[in-house]
Amino acid sequence: MDDHAAVKELTELEAETVAMFVRLVQVLGLPKSIGQIYGLVYISPEPVSMDDITSRLGISLGSASQGLRQLRALKAIRVAYIPGQRKDHYLPETEFRKLISNFIDDQLRPHIEVGQQAIDHMEELSSKAPAEHAEHYRTRIDKLRRLHNIAGRVTPAIAKFINF
Structure with a gap:
């Protein structure tokens, strides 16, 4: 399957960013979903919620949850506090x-x-x-x-x- 196939609702810029990170994590032997999630969080101008991740990337809640857990363990993302929101939102480590x-x-x-x-x-x-x-x-x-x-x-x- 083409790297762009699962990201139909993304802008062209978002899709290209996600695809680039998918290729990178696959070289490292990590699951594709890690690259998809990090790519979306990385390029997004606003913190991204789990709902955003599953709906925009078309991945399951399980894949999103596991990917977020791995990205947090790698210190590639962090939780952002959004006033009035009960859901966690994520920001990328950009350094x-x-x-x-x-x-x-x-x-x-x-x-x-x-x-x-x-x-x-x-x-x-x-x-x-x-x-x-x-x-x-x-x-x-x-x-x-x-x-x-x-x-x-x-x-x-x-x-x-x-x-x-």
Whole structure:
């Protein structure tokens, strides 16, 4: 399905913005609805409610709720108080440096820390493997360790560069 198909009621500018963010989040392996929601919230001149999101994007309440929850966890959106309104309305985080920095801190760093533990455990398990496979396992685990070490060095460098 075309990225523009689900956004018929949007203006051309809104539809193009939504489509761009859909492509971006799909590259990151995130659900399409995350890009749709963020794109609409990002380009909207006013805070956007859940009702706006479901009706304008043509997505289910469940998809909208889950997408908003994920976007809040990523610190990509925040709740805006609208006097006299009981519904939550959402505003985007528009500082992309902050978004990338949050993504690195909240998503990448924990995986890198767990990765070190996993590699150590794999090494321990490989020592109990049959001798004829020992060299194979050692080579593969060494490659993983090198990749992990590179990720561990590059991630802080990227975060530092972004926050310069």
